[in-house]
Amino acid sequence: MSEDAGVSVTLVVNGTPVIRTAGGHLSLLDWLREAAGVTDPKYGCGEGICGACTVLVNGEPASACIVLAAQVDGADITTASGLCEPGGSLSPLQRSFHQHHAAQCGFCTPGMLLCAHAMLRDAGRRLTRAEIREGLHGNLCRCTGYTDIVDAIEAAQSMGIVR
Amino acid sequence: MNGEIHTSKLEELRVVHQPLARHDQVGKIAGTTRYAGDFAFPGMLHARLVRSQVPSARLTRRDVTAATRVPGVVAVLLGEDVPNNEIRVDVPGQAVAVGSLKAVMHVLATDRVRFHGEPIALVVAETEEALAAASELVEIDYEEVPVVSDPLAALEDGSPDVHQGGNLLAEWRIDRGDVDAAFAAADVAVEETYRTQFVDHAYLEPEAGVGWLDEDGVLILRVATQVIEHYRDVARILGVPDAKVRVIAPYVGGGFGGKEDMTVEPYLALAVHHTRRPVRMQWTRNESLLARAKRHRNVMRYRTAAAADGTLLAQDIEIVSDAGAYAYLSALVLLYSTVHACGPYRVPNVRIWSRTAYTNNPPTSAFRGFGGMQMVLGYESQIDEVARKLELDAGEVRKRNALVRGDRLPVGQEIITEVQLAQTIDAVRERAGDRPAPSGPRKRVGRAIASNMQSYGRLVWLNDSAAAWIGFQGDGSLTVRCGVPDIGGGQASSLGQIASEVLAVDIDRITVHFGDSALTPLAGTTTATRQLLMSGNATYEAAVRLRDQVLAAIADETGQPVRGLRMESGAIVGPDTRVPLAHALQVCRRRNVPIEALGSFFGPKGREVTRDLEGDRIFPDFTFGTHLADVEVDLDTGQVEILRYIAAHDVGRAINPMSVEGQIAGAVVQGLGQALLEEVVVIDGVNMTPGLFQYLIPTASDVPDIESIILESGEGLGPFGARGIGEPPIGPPIAVIPAAIADAVGARPTQLPVTPERVLDAVARGAVDAPEGATA
Numbered sequence: 001m002s003e004d005a006g007v008s009v010t011l012v013v014n015g016t017p018v019i020r021t022a023g024g025h026l027s028l029l030d031w032l033r034e035a036a037g038v039t040d041p042k043y044g045c046g047e048g049i050c051g052a053c054t055v056l057v058n059g060e061p062a063s064a065c066i067v068l069a070a071q072v073d074g075a076d077i078t079t080a081s082g083l084c085e086p087g088g089s090l091s092p093l094q095r096s097f098h099q100h101h102a103a104q105c106g107f108c109t110p111g112m113l114l115c116a117h118a119m120l121r122d123a124g125r126r127l128t129r130a131e132i133r134e135g136l137h138g139n140l141c142r143c144t145g146y147t148d149i150v151d152a153i154e155a156a157q158s159m160g161i162v163r
Numbered sequence: 164m165n166g167e168i169h170t171s172k173l174e175e176l177r178v179v180h181q182p183l184a185r186h187d188q189v190g191k192i193a194g195t196t197r198y199a200g201d202f203a204f205p206g207m208l209h210a211r212l213v214r215s216q217v218p219s220a221r222l223t224r225r226d227v228t229a230a231t232r233v234p235g236v237v238a239v240l241l242g243e244d245v246p247n248n249e250i251r252v253d254v255p256g257q258a259v260a261v262g263s264l265k266a267v268m269h270v271l272a273t274d275r276v277r278f279h280g281e282p283i284a285l286v287v288a289e290t291e292e293a294l295a296a297a298s299e300l301v302e303i304d305y306e307e308v309p310v311v312s313d314p315l316a317a318l319e320d321g322s323p324d325v326h327q328g329g330n331l332l333a334e335w336r337i338d339r340g341d342v343d344a345a346f347a348a349a350d351v352a353v354e355e356t357y358r359t360q361f362v363d364h365a366y367l368e369p370e371a372g373v374g375w376l377d378e379d380g381v382l383i384l385r386v387a388t389q390v391i392e393h394y395r396d397v398a399r400i401l402g403v404p405d406a407k408v409r410v411i412a413p414y415v416g417g418g419f420g421g422k423e424d425m426t427v428e429p430y431l432a433l434a435v436h437h438t439r440r441p442v443r444m445q446w447t448r449n450e451s452l453l454a455r456a457k458r459h460r461n462v463m464r465y466r467t468a469a470a471a472d473g474t475l476l477a478q479d480i481e482i483v484s485d486a487g488a489y490a491y492l493s494a495l496v497l498l499y500s501t502v503h504a505c506g507p508y509r510v511p512n513v514r515i516w517s518r519t520a521y522t523n524n525p526p527t528s529a530f531r532g533f534g535g536m537q538m539v540l541g542y543e544s545q546i547d548e549v550a551r552k553l554e555l556d557a558g559e560v561r562k563r564n565a566l567v568r569g570d571r572l573p574v575g576q577e578i579i580t581e582v583q584l585a586q587t588i589d590a591v592r593e594r595a596g597d598r599p600a601p602s603g604p605r606k607r608v609g610r611a612i613a614s615n616m617q618s619y620g621r622l623v624w625l626n627d628s629a630a631a632w633i634g635f636q637g638d639g640s641l642t643v644r645c646g647v648p649d650i651g652g653g654q655a656s657s658l659g660q661i662a663s664e665v666l667a668v669d670i671d672r673i674t675v676h677f678g679d680s681a682l683t684p685l686a687g688t689t690t691a692t693r694q695l696l697m698s699g700n701a702t703y704e705a706a707v708r709l710r711d712q713v714l715a716a717i718a719d720e721t722g723q724p725v726r727g728l729r730m731e732s733g734a735i736v737g738p739d740t741r742v743p744l745a746h747a748l749q750v751c752r753r754r755n756v757p758i759e760a761l762g763s764f765f766g767p768k769g770r771e772v773t774r775d776l777e778g779d780r781i782f783p784d785f786t787f788g789t790h791l792a793d794v795e796v797d798l799d800t801g802q803v804e805i806l807r808y809i810a811a812h813d814v815g816r817a818i819n820p821m822s823v824e825g826q827i828a829g830a831v832v833q834g835l836g837q838a839l840l841e842e843v844v845v846i847d848g849v850n851m852t853p854g855l856f857q858y859l860i861p862t863a864s865d866v867p868d869i870e871s872i873i874l875e876s877g878e879g880l881g882p883f884g885a886r887g888i889g890e891p892p893i894g895p896p897i898a899v900i901p902a903a904i905a906d907a908v909g910a911r912p913t914q915l916p917v918t919p920e921r922v923l924d925a926v927a928r929g930a931v932d933a934p935e936g937a938t939a
Contacts, residue, residue, distance in 0.1 A: 030291075033201075034203075039201040040195070042367070042416070043200065045855045046447060046448060047855060050448075079194055080192070081194035081195060082194075090189070090192060090193060094193065097188075098189060099184055101182075101185070101821040102192075104417075104651040104652065105368065105416045105650060106188065106190075106196055106651065107198065107368040107417060108367045109191050109192055113192065129868070132863075133864045137862040137864045140855070141367070142364075142365055142419070142833065144829050145825075145828035145829045145830075145866065146861075146866060147868045148824075148828065149863070
């Protein structure tokens with residue numbers, strides 16, 4: 001096997017430009033996790049089904065396991081830790097997740113948060129529980145049964161998090 | 164918290180019983196928690212298994228030459244490279260003709276594979292790219308052997324053997340009273356066969372871990388596991404002393420029994436052992452679905468006899484479960500099925516014969532509910548049918564037969580704690596109120612309840628134990644060390660709450676170190692709904708010892724009677740005394756009183772069972788509950804919508820009510836997946852559902868809010884009277900959904916999952932497919 005010189009990709013990860021030269025075949029997920037050391041997006045299925053790898057690409061939710069890093073060269077990437085306040089404290093949405101026990105094992109949580117963040121930001125109005133559930137259908141959770149997650153997102157709507 | 168709590172016998176508590184937001188969730192929500200697959204070392208290698216592509220074959224050639232030549236490949240290992248390639252599984256209670264002699268598995272198959280996905284070779288390489296290339300180049304020639312795919316056929320004469328000596332891995336029998344006479348005298352008898360499916364745990368975190376050698380030559384594995392004490396099994400495989408292997412479990416991304424057996428551990432260990440370098444192994448979702456052990460599919464034939472007033476007189480039950488290709492825990496899972504087979508009811512005459520058979524299907528082993536949960540479909544469907552035939556209320560028939568303290572199970576075990584089954588039935592019904600109306604003329608609404616019992620704590624002859632250590636720091640903050648693996652259920656957090664309660668230290672000033680087989684006192688497995696009972700009691704014991712040591716020192720120092728002293732936040736307080744904690748700890752040091760304590764807890768003891776089950780205690784205790792579901796059935800499409808779901812359990816005492824609700828809601832939805840959606844489909848030994856595209860688990864839009872009702876009898880064997888709640892709520896969903904469908908359409912589905920096709924079959928059998936305008 002020949003040494004792949006790789007391609008240079010620059011992504012702005014949670015506000016910080018990151019430049020890595022890596023295999024051109026790397027998924028955004030592998031690029032973040034393996035090349036850039038950003039481990040909060042999780043590998044859950046590699047097929048774009050489970051949502052554990054959800055990140056925001058220029059603000060829009062995407063499954064990082066089925067996007068090539070090179071495809072989105074130059075993009076702004078937000079991961080769950082990028083939702084935190086400056087200094088690392090939890091954002092209002094994250095605090096709502098904590099108060100409502102919306103994480104158990106926590107493995108789906110980073111993706112779930114980013115999905116919820118984009119859902120609330122784009123809603124423009126108060127969402128019903130049914131709409132929240134519909135919005136979460138691309139993010140699987142096996143621990144919570146979803147009720148606490150829906151509670152957290154519903155309550156976050158009253159916390160003035162949507163800018 | 165959106166549920167109710169019904170409490171009795173509540174002592175004064177400060178921290179325990181509070182719905183505290185868990186400390187472990189902060190990092191998970193901030194995205195900073197590192198799971199087993201999130202660690203990397205400089206110079207780290209990567210490892211991957213080459214697995215069998217066929218379910219049953221002799222291996223006639225294994226050639227690693229080409230794979231080894233791939234640049235970047237460091238090692239390609241076969242079974243011959245494993246110091247002790249054979250893993251022997253203990254199968255208790257069986258005659259030598261079955262069980263233990265055949266319960267052998269291999270780390271890497273050498274001459275025979277018995278299931279699709281069985282590991283054959285281990286590739287270790289510098290990069291994932293080299294791994295992928297080399298894995299393709301491991302050459303394996305298969306000479307296929309007839310596939311045994313059906314457990315019933317496997318037990319018949321003339322079936323090919325999966326292992327030498329027949330396909331019966333284990334069997335259990337219970338024979339109590341006179342079943343035939345009871346049936347002859349009964350007013351009513353019902354009979355049906357129920358079938359459950361293979362189910363995958365489908366936790367979001369696939370199996371993963373890193374391994375390395377430390378400076379002293381100790382092999383360390385940091386892996387996603389429910390059982391750090393597999394370090395002993397790893398040591399045996401490598402042929403090194405137990406003390407030379409250490410397993411660390413970071414926060415685990417879900418377990419549910421699927422990380423109870425070893426997964427990546429032997430392979431990581433082998434790779435590190437051979438290369439002396441750090442290695443990471445990450446199973447793909449495909450590998451996880453393909454090859455990690457599943458929930459047993461069961462065939463359960465039930466006959467039940469009852470008197471005209473609904474009193475149960477006898478049950479005659481036959482169970483066959485599919486053990487898959489290797490023993491794992493199948494014999495014990497079947498034992499749980501057998502002991503739980505009559506459910507939470509008093510049945511005086513019982514005959515049970517259960518068998519588990521080898522097949523060339525994926526291995527089956529532990530999964531939340533561990534054999535007890537499949538039986539809920541059987542005993543709850545039967546009691547409903549008894550009630551229907553006698554035209555009695557299904558809840559009243561349950562209450563009439565409900566176990567009470569002092570009753571004995573068919574196996575002989577006495578129920579020693581209060582049973583609040585009737586209260587759970589009343590609680591769900593009261594909350595449910597009126598039944599909803601159908602949303603259209605071709606829709607039917609059904610309502611049902613299902614109750615269950617599920618053991619918590621390990622089998623009593625296993626001599627279960629747990630230990631925990633608690634120490635004050637000089638500033639009065641607290642360190643708890645306990646070898647509990649935390650798999651997401653708040654296992655570590657609840658220990659902090661218990662220590663906080665006893666020692667009056669604010670929860671924010673407590674750190675719980677957990678899950679390290681070398682540095683935290685061993686606390687056993689996070690399985691069998693045992694950790695709150697075991698590590699909870701051990702932590703309580705350690706906290707009480709530490710408290711009493713400090714109070715005694717202050718009593719000596721101040722001349723006050725120790726009985727008048729207590730710990731309050733930041734101080735030792737008595738009638739005429741208030742000693743700041745920091746000062747009290749200095750007093751302890753001056754008086755040579757330790758400011759740390761080790762607590763141990765030993766589970767209830769009992770004798771090991773034999774195949775013919777009779778005797779006394781099998782389990783420490785049980786948790787009881789009842790669920791209620793409203794469903795709407797579309798008569799034309801067979802679609803089932805769950806309109807309402809309420810679950811009530813007596814948890815003894817809720818250490819953290821939010822965690823209890825979380826366990827209930829999560830287990831319910833996992834059970835609903837089994838009821839309606841999920842099946843590992845295996846055709847002629849070939850796994851047809853090796854991706855989340857094919858293997859469907861519930862999404863947020865498939866399920867309703869889960870309303871939980873927590874009853875607190877204070878009667879459990881855990882700290883503060885707690886019972887275990889991790890497994891119990893997964894049982895009722897698989898019974899209550901078919902029952903609610905039966906209520907809606909007039910006939911009961913008996914096979915899981917209840918797909919739209921099976922619903923339409925019930926619609927046809929129930930003859931409710933009436934013209935528009937007619938009512939059922």
